[in-house]
Structure formats: structure tokens, C-alpha cells
Amino acid sequence: METFEILEKLIRFINIPDKNIAAPFKSMIIYVFSLMAIMFVASCGGSDNHVNDSDRLLDPESSFFNNDLQVRSPVDSGFIDNKPIMRSDAGVSTRQDRMTVLNANLDILVPQVSVAMSQIALHTTSFGGIVVSSHLTGEEANQVGWMSLRIPVEYSSASMTEIRDLAVRVTRESTFAQDVTEEYMDLDSRLRILEQTEEQYLRLLDRAETVEDILKVRSAATDVTVQIEQAKGRMEYLESTSANSLIIVDIRPATNLKSLVEPGWSPSETARSAIRGLSRLGQNLISLSIHIVIFSPVWVPITIFIWFAVRWKKHKRHRTTR
Known part of the structure; x- marks a missing residue:
């Protein structure tokens, strides 16, 4: 102014x-x-x-702050991968559905163990499963079988129904379901953190200048890589076991009665067996007589000496009583 x-x-x-x-x-x-x-x-x-x-x-609202000095988050800048939650092979989301491991045990009685085992193996294959292991022991009339089956979880009930239909009687049946959802989600979170850590180590490795720094960063990155592989292996195992149920079947015969006449018995064979026994007895007696004769120079003098000693002692006692 x-x-x-x-x-x-x-x-x-x-x-x-x-x-x-x-x-x-x-x-x-x-x-x-x-x-x-x-x-x-x-x-x-x-x-x-x-x-x-x-x-x-x-001015915070100006384009200088909004455009030139805009701070980008690690996810937006691509430093951290925004990975989705992994899904199992069965198509089950680990955040929305439960992940369970189903195990079942069946003890059954069947008319013929070997035939029942063959039929169970066929049913397992038809459901898309596999026979992990099987054992068959005993004679034909007293056979005992054992089978371990891996069947897709969606067919586990149908498979157990087929096994029950083969049995004359089911003596024992049990099922056990283990919830592994929490363990799987923990592994998934740990895996993502480990992958981010590995990426940071790799970036540090690119910027390392001295040999000592390179060795230290590479050693740390290797440890993280090992942990990543362990976590992935455990997650794959949980996915596989939750997608396929384990069914163990113990198979026994419905009856265990022996025939009144054992197979292979005949009267002529019994007579020949008795004759062979009598012949062995005669051979043993003759062998004993031969041994007695051969060892007579040893036992005859001893026997005579004992006989005279006993007789002399009796004679002396008789004279004393008089």
C-alpha cells in the first residue's frame, strides 16, 4: 500500500x-x-x-504427492507375490472346507478267503483305488488274509459296502477321521513366507560383492530352500492322504472244521507203517545184544567182583549172628 x-x-x-x-x-x-x-x-x-x-x-492433495512421490506397497510393486491359497488335488479349498484323513478297519468272515481277496482287489480297482499290500497264509481250509487298500474318499462308503456284502459276518468295524486343515493352512502360510524370504535372499545375492557375502547369502538361501521343499512335501502328503482313504481288511474263514477222515489216510499205509515200526524195534534189540557182547570184557569182571563182595558180606553177617 x-x-x-x-x-x-x-x-x-x-x-x-x-x-x-x-x-x-x-x-x-x-x-x-x-x-x-x-x-x-x-x-x-x-x-x-x-x-x-x-x-x-x-499440498498433500497435489499431483506431486499423488503421482511423483506415491509410495507403492510391496504387493503392488511386485516385491511380494500375492499368491492365492493352494487347493488340494481333490478340489477342496483349505480356507472354506475341512481337510480330513479317513482310516477304516474291517474284520470279516468269508466262505473262501482267497476268493474274497480276489473280489476285493477287483472292486478296489473299479473304484479307482489300489491295493497297497496283501498277505495270505495258512492251508486251504484254514487260510487267513490281510489287505491294505487306498480308495478315493468319495468312494470309501461304497467300497466298504461291497466288502460287507462279501462277508458272512462282520466281526469288527471301525472308522477314524483326522482333521488336518489347521496343519495344512499353517504349512501354506509358512510356505509363502519362506518363498518371500528366498526371493529376498536371491536379490541380496545379486547385490553381494565379496566372496564372503556371497557364501553367507547362498548358505542362508539354501537353508530356506530346504525348508520350502519340506513344507511342499508335507502338503502334498496331506493332500494325497486326504483325497484317498485307507481301508484295512482282515479276512478269516467262516468255518474251521477239519474233516473226519484226514486227506491221504489209507489202511495199507497204516499197516506198512506198523511193520516198519516192528522192524525198527528188532533192529534196536539186535544192536543192543551186539553192544553187550562186545563190551563183556568190561562189565563181566565188574559183575563177578560185585557178586563175590555181596556174598562174602552176607556170609560174615550170618557167622556173627551165631
Whole structure:
């Protein structure tokens, strides 16, 4: 405001008719003050623009902050992969559905153990399962079988029904389901963290300059890689076991009665066996007689000495009593 007052006084001074002031001097004054006025106005405009630019830089809502200095999150920048939750082979989401491991045991009695085992193996194959192991022991009439089956969990009930239909009687049946959802989700979270850690180590490895730094970072990255493989292996095992139920079947014959006449018996064979026994007895007696005769020089003198000693002792006792 003071500047404008000075200009106003200057204009009044110029308009005053004064003969003592020369015209050239007035013209110079007008020129100088006009130039000062122009510079003043220009400086005021530049200051305003400078203030506006400063305000724009300091304004959080300005494009400078929104575009040039925008901070990006690790996920947006691609530093951390935003991976989805893994799903099992059976198509079960580990966040929404439960992941269970189903085991079942069946003890059955069947007319023929070997035939029942063959039929169970066929049913297992038809359901898309496998026979993990099987054992068959004993004679034909007293056979005992044992089978371990892996069957897709969606067919486990149908498979157990088929096994029951083969049995004369089911002596024992039990099922056990283990919930492994929490363990699987923990492994999934741990796996994602380990993968992020591995990625960071690999980036550090690219920036390492000395051999010592490279060896340290590589050793740490190797440890993380081993943990990643262990977590993946455990997750694959849980996915496989939850997708396929384990059924163990113990198979025994329904009856265990022996025939009244054992197979292979015949009277002629029994007679020949008795004759062979009598012959062995005669051979043993003859062998004993031969041994007695051969060892007679040893036992005959001893026997005579004992006989005389006993007789002398009896004779002496008889004389004493008289």
C-alpha cells in the first residue's frame, strides 16, 4: 500500500505546474518512477507465482504427492507375490472346507478267503483305488488274509459296502477321521513366507560383492530352500492322504472244521507203517545184544567182583549172628 501512495504523490507532483522545475528533469523523474513501478509489479507477480508453486509442493492433495512421490506397497510393486491359497488335488479349498484323513478297519468272515481277496482287489480297482499290500497264509481250509487298500474318499462308503456284502459276518468295524486343515493352512502360510524370504535372499545375492557375502547369502538361501521343499512335501502328503482313504481288511474263514477222515489216510499205509515200526524195534534189540557182547570184557569182571563182595558180606553177617 505504501508503494501506491508514493506513486500517487509522484503523479500529483508531476501535474503541478512549477516553472522552477525544468521539463527534462520532470521527464527523467517520470521515466525512473515508471520503471520502478513496472519492476515492483513484476516482482509481486513472481512472488505470487512462487508462493503458489510452494503451496502446490507442500499440498498433500497435489499431483506431486499423488503421482511423483506415491509410495507403492510391496504387493503392488511386485516385491511380494500375492499368491492365492493352494487347493488340494481333490478340489477342496483349505480356507472354506475341512481337510480330513479317513482310516477304516474291517474284520470279516468269508466262505473262501482267497476268493474274497480276489473280489476285493477287483472292486478296489473299479473304484479307482489300489491295493497297497496283501498277505495270505495258512492251508486251504484254514487260510487267513490281510489287505491294505487306498480308495478315493468319495468312494470309501461304497467300497466298504461291497466288502460287507462279501462277508458272512462282520466281526469288527471301525472308522477314524483326522482333521488336518489347521496343519495344512499353517504349512501354506509358512510356505509363502519362506518363498518371500528366498526371493529376498536371491536379490541380496545379486547385490553381494565379496566372496564372503556371497557364501553367507547362498548358505542362508539354501537353508530356506530346504525348508520350502519340506513344507511342499508335507502338503502334498496331506493332500494325497486326504483325497484317498485307507481301508484295512482282515479276512478269516467262516468255518474251521477239519474233516473226519484226514486227506491221504489209507489202511495199507497204516499197516506198512506198523511193520516198519516192528522192524525198527528188532533192529534196536539186535544192536543192543551186539553192544553187550562186545563190551563183556568190561562189565563181566565188574559183575563177578560185585557178586563175590555181596556174598562174602552176607556170609560174615550170618557167622556173627551165631
